[in-house]
Amino acid sequence: MRVVDTILYGAGNIKGSPVRTFLLLLAMSIGVASVVMLSSLGEAARLYVVNQFSALGTHLLIVMPGRSETAGGAPPLLGTTPRDLTLDDAEALLRSPYIRDYAHIVVGSAPVYFESLEREVKVIGPSASYAVIRNLDTARGRFLPKGDYRRAAPVAVIGETLRSELFGNRRALGQRIRINDRRFRVIGVLADAGESLGMDMGDLVIVPTTQAMALFDTESLFRIIAQATGRSAIEPGKADVSRIIKERHEGEDDVTVITQDAILATFDRILKALTYTVVGIAAISLAVAGILIMNVMLVSVSQRTPEIGLLKALGASKRQILQLFLSEAALLSLIGAASGTLIAWFGVIGLDQAFPAFPLETPSWAYLSAVGVALLTGIGFGIMPARRAAELDPVLALTGR
Amino acid sequence: MIELRGIERIFQVGDEKVHALQDINLRFEHGEYVSIMGPSGSGKSTLLNMLGLLDRPTAGTYLLDGVDTTSMSDNQQADVRRNKIGFVFQSFHLISRLTAAENVGLPLTLAGMAPKERDRRVMDVLERVDLTDRAEHRPDQLSGGQRQRVAIARATIMQPTILLADEPTGNLDQSSGESVIQVLEALNDQGIILLVVTHDPDIGERARRRIRMVDGRVTGDDR
Numbered sequence: 001m002r003v004v005d006t007i008l009y010g011a012g013n014i015k016g017s018p019v020r021t022f023l024l025l026l027a028m029s030i031g032v033a034s035v036v037m038l039s040s041l042g043e044a045a046r047l048y049v050v051n052q053f054s055a056l057g058t059h060l061l062i063v064m065p066g067r068s069e070t071a072g073g074a075p076p077l078l079g080t081t082p083r084d085l086t087l088d089d090a091e092a093l094l095r096s097p098y099i100r101d102y103a104h105i106v107v108g109s110a111p112v113y114f115e116s117l118e119r120e121v122k123v124i125g126p127s128a129s130y131a132v133i134r135n136l137d138t139a140r141g142r143f144l145p146k147g148d149y150r151r152a153a154p155v156a157v158i159g160e161t162l163r164s165e166l167f168g169n170r171r172a173l174g175q176r177i178r179i180n181d182r183r184f185r186v187i188g189v190l191a192d193a194g195e196s197l198g199m200d201m202g203d204l205v206i207v208p209t210t211q212a213m214a215l216f217d218t219e220s221l222f223r224i225i226a227q228a229t230g231r232s233a234i235e236p237g238k239a240d241v242s243r244i245i246k247e248r249h250e251g252e253d254d255v256t257v258i259t260q261d262a263i264l265a266t267f268d269r270i271l272k273a274l275t276y277t278v279v280g281i282a283a284i285s286l287a288v289a290g291i292l293i294m295n296v297m298l299v300s301v302s303q304r305t306p307e308i309g310l311l312k313a314l315g316a317s318k319r320q321i322l323q324l325f326l327s328e329a330a331l332l333s334l335i336g337a338a339s340g341t342l343i344a345w346f347g348v349i350g351l352d353q354a355f356p357a358f359p360l361e362t363p364s365w366a367y368l369s370a371v372g373v374a375l376l377t378g379i380g381f382g383i384m385p386a387r388r389a390a391e392l393d394p395v396l397a398l399t400g401r
Numbered sequence: 402m403i404e405l406r407g408i409e410r411i412f413q414v415g416d417e418k419v420h421a422l423q424d425i426n427l428r429f430e431h432g433e434y435v436s437i438m439g440p441s442g443s444g445k446s447t448l449l450n451m452l453g454l455l456d457r458p459t460a461g462t463y464l465l466d467g468v469d470t471t472s473m474s475d476n477q478q479a480d481v482r483r484n485k486i487g488f489v490f491q492s493f494h495l496i497s498r499l500t501a502a503e504n505v506g507l508p509l510t511l512a513g514m515a516p517k518e519r520d521r522r523v524m525d526v527l528e529r530v531d532l533t534d535r536a537e538h539r540p541d542q543l544s545g546g547q548r549q550r551v552a553i554a555r556a557t558i559m560q561p562t563i564l565l566a567d568e569p570t571g572n573l574d575q576s577s578g579e580s581v582i583q584v585l586e587a588l589n590d591q592g593i594i595l596l597v598v599t600h601d602p603d604i605g606e607r608a609r610r611r612i613r614m615v616d617g618r619v620t621g622d623d624r
Contacts, residue, residue: 001510001511001512001513002510002513002515005510005513009510012498012499013498015498016498306494307494307496309494310494310496311507311511312455312479312482313453313455313482313488313494314482314483314488314507314508314511314555315479315480315481315482315483315484315486315508315511315512315559316479316483316511317475317476317479317480318475318476318479319476320511394455394456395450395455395456398455398490398494
């Protein structure tokens with residue numbers, strides 16, 4: 001029998017029972033669509049995190065006080081150390097040829113006052129180079145001035161949310177605000193950068209490191225972020241940073257240095273695993289669709305028993321009958337996969353419209369695997385009914401038994 | 402030419418063994434017109450199925466055009482069925498979603514013939530059963546007699562050696578039954594072996610050779 005005729009015969013059967021076909025296609029489409037859409041969402045989550053990390057800048061090394069080995073329990077995650085990570089430590093990092101630049105940062109939270117208004121926000125005390133490293137832009141005014149941070153002026157750059165809460169429609173630049181009991185002059189407003197790694201970049205105030213240290217009365221830096229000169233400089237830079245700090249801390253290796261790539265790779269792995277899990281769950285719906293195909297094909301075989309008997313009487317071999325039923329199952333799952341892909345495609349477009357900030361993108365493997373799995377389940381679950389049809393006794397089949 | 406030697410068919414029904422066919426020895430020459438008559442359960446349908454290779458004998462030999470079919474594999478038997486045997490059933494067994502022409506062409510489709518050649522041959526046989534104008538009709542748009550004529554066209558499109566008709570007029574009224582029998586007899590005149598199983602003595606008596614069966618045995622063979 002010619003392939004075209006086999007397919008046409010199957011197509012005829014599919015057209016012959018529209019309700020059955022519709023239900024099967026529905027099940028198959030839902031399965032395929034959910035696999036494709038969920039993998040898109042998972043991939044989007046991964047891309048989102050990757051983008052967030054690239055927003056931090058590139059080739060970064062993060063130096064934290066404390067050793068990760070001494071970690072345990074609730075925050076602080078890292079063990080405490082008697083030796084603070086100081087401004088001098090940060091400055092010393094530039095001795096390494098692999099370190100191009102550095103920024104340091106003090107983090108805390110404090111109430112910010114303007115006239116009668118008060119708002120508790122996060123206070124960040126970075127060095128001026130922080131803007132370059134973190135790719136932050138100011139919408140108005142300027143960022144913290146460069147220069148000797150030890151004699152930094154009491155100036156502040158505020159986030160967009162904080163600005164609108166404190167100043168409303170009034171001009172914020174040049175105004176004096178109070179943080180704790182110290183006075184600062186607003187010199188810039190950050191561009192609305194949304195959230196960065198869960199930190200609301202709108203609701204914060206940025207002051208020079210030394211000012212923040214004075215504000216919180218501490219010598220210790222929260223982090224030093226060092227920028228390596230290039231991708232290949234990351235590893236030697238990391239070793240240099242550890243060595244330099246160790247020298248300065250009386251030979252005590254009491255800091256943890258993480259590369260940005262390491263964090264990124266970890267997140268990447270976690271999110272990939274998550275995506276696969278979710279897709280795996282979605283694939284169950286495909287398997288259900290496959291079982292439905294098997295079920296319906298079995299019913300179809302018993303309904304069409306006389307037809308199968310006739311085909312045998314007309315000289316169809318077992319193989320031909322097997323092929324006829326399998327091609328029908330394959331056709332059904334192929335159409336189901338196609339319509340499911342279409343649904344997913346529109347679904348992804350719809351989601352993209354709804355959440356423009358989310359980098360929604362369907363990985364090509366999602367389409368391939370969904371369609372592949374749909375075909376495999378369709379044919380796989382079609383084998384049993386098809387075999388049953390092929391094994392029917394022609395005499396009994398002709399009488400409809 | 403067909404030859405049956407010592408054919409037995411035993412069905413196992415529960416603990417009991419039922420002899421559906423016992424020691425059948427028959428020989429049909431080209432162009433023979435045979436009717437098989439007998440009460441229900443006499444084994445005539447079993448014999449028909451046996452001749453059509455739908456059923457295998459428990460014992461005995463069945464030679465079709467000099468070839469022993471009993472030792473053939475299922476696939477070989479399917480081939481023989483397709484090329485040498487035509488079936489006409491009481492209930493027509495047309496596929497309702499296919500047109501008359503598609504039903505008639507089904508054996509050719511199964512054989513893998515190209516559509517062009519197929520269509521030509523389908524129109525040929527439809528002309529012989531006088532249904533050219535009904536080619537694109539579906540079975541439910543045809544009368545009983547027309548349906549049976551479509552079925553006959555289908556049975557003969559492969560130019561088989563033998564045409565097996567199981568109560569071909571059983572579901573038809575007198576006049577369409579008559580026209581169906583005439584078509585069958587016309588085919589017989591062209592050399593095909595026509596074997597009709599029937600209850601109807603009027604139909605049975607028309608055959609030149611009349612076989613009677615009772616309890617799985619041939620009890621009469623008049624020529």
